[in-house]
Amino acid sequence: MHVQAVEVFYVNEQRGTMPEPQIPRRTAHPYQVEGLADLPDSLRQLAEQSLGPTEAVNLIFVVPSQVLGGHWWSGPRRVPEQTLLFTSQGVLHVQGTGAAGRAGQATYLRGGELVYVHLSLVLLYGRLELAGLVNGALSRIVVEYNTVGHVLLQPALHAFLRMAWKQAQAQTNDDQTDMLLDELEGQSFKFRSGLRYHTLQHDERLLGFVFQPRITQSHWRLFRRLIAPATLLALTDQQLVVIEENRTLGAAYGWIFTFCPRTCLAAIEARPNTEWQDLTVRLVREPVTVDRQVTVSNEKAMTWRDLWTRHGYKWHTAARAWPISPGSGFGAS
Numbered sequence: 001m002h003v004q005a006v007e008v009f010y011v012n013e014q015r016g017t018m019p020e021p022q023i024p025r026r027t028a029h030p031y032q033v034e035g036l037a038d039l040p041d042s043l044r045q046l047a048e049q050s051l052g053p054t055e056a057v058n059l060i061f062v063v064p065s066q067v068l069g070g071h072w073w074s075g076p077r078r079v080p081e082q083t084l085l086f087t088s089q090g091v092l093h094v095q096g097t098g099a100a101g102r103a104g105q106a107t108y109l110r111g112g113e114l115v116y117v118h119l120s121l122v123l124l125y126g127r128l129e130l131a132g133l134v135n136g137a138l139s140r141i142v143v144e145y146n147t148v149g150h151v152l153l154q155p156a157l158h159a160f161l162r163m164a165w166k167q168a169q170a171q172t173n174d175d176q177t178d179m180l181l182d183e184l185e186g187q188s189f190k191f192r193s194g195l196r197y198h199t200l201q202h203d204e205r206l207l208g209f210v211f212q213p214r215i216t217q218s219h220w221r222l223f224r225r226l227i228a229p230a231t232l233l234a235l236t237d238q239q240l241v242v243i244e245e246n247r248t249l250g251a252a253y254g255w256i257f258t259f260c261p262r263t264c265l266a267a268i269e270a271r272p273n274t275e276w277q278d279l280t281v282r283l284v285r286e287p288v289t290v291d292r293q294v295t296v297s298n299e300k301a302m303t304w305r306d307l308w309t310r311h312g313y314k315w316h317t318a319a320r321a322w323p324i325s326p327g328s329g330f331g332a333s
Contacts (some may be wrong), residue, residue: 030063030149036085042096042104043083050092050106051085059086059156063145065096080104082143086156090163091130093141107141109134111163115264115285116292119157121147121198122246122254128153130160131290138288147254158201164261165238177206184232187211191232194243194255200236208307209234212296215276216249224249227276228295233304235311238262240281242294258292267314270301277301 033039036048039060051057061084067076081096090110097104113133120127126147131140145153177200185192188211200206212231219225229252232243240260245252266282266289276297283290296304305315 028064030061030145032152033060033062039083040081042081043094046104046106047085047094050108056088057085061153063143068144079144084143086160091160107134107139109141111160114164114261115283115290117259119257126150133285133288161259164263166263174205180206184209184211191243195234199241205237207235207237210300210304212300231294235307240265265313267316268308269316269318271318
């Protein structure tokens, strides 16, 4: 039987009739398609109805239906097929029919209405949250996906972020960014890599940063309580970037990014505790205000205040927080 199979292969190859390998278009991981016609049926019609007739689509990122782990009390959950269609003016999110026959839905967010982007890349789990104004109200687009496909998403995500930036100025060779990255490498190679390869764009200038190692507190003498994960605050000429590890006392893998366009930055309110401060960053996109929080040591807070006020932003100090409690993290809603 083995010899016969080899002979058939040889004959077919000689006749030029050997069929080309067929690679399935549908996979368990996120994938990219060329046009609307290539979308799954559950997404295509809604996408065509939601896009304007003159809207140019630059990239289509598709996330297959998947089962994700839930909380211990709820168990696994099924997430329907989804797609992100990045256009010349924004992004369209289309979600297929959900559990219990819930109808599919579409949300279009213009780049100029963006308030923040929250991105988690932890091992194989990816979560992208886009928050901005839709019809005058704050709307959030959330897509969970396998990080194997993030390499397809990142270029389009960076282009989308640029839509909320102020007009960029022509820059010459920027030695300051390289010097600051070298300085950060001496404090954390991991966070330097996250900032360099997942955050900074080719013409973006790094103005300064503060790196805060993990903060813990003694609890019942024998245990440690997590106050705040390791965190990097970075200010560029276009955005505020916060990079965090996930909240764990053990080994932390991956990064959690928050991107805030400088066009939305308003002020920081600092609330001191005994050894650290809870910093609340206020983002404003009229008529919406969003607060995001990060916790750093008193020393790091003073360093960040100097950088923040030097670039023209307001800093307020609130009354001391009491009782002392761990910060909720910059990624908390």
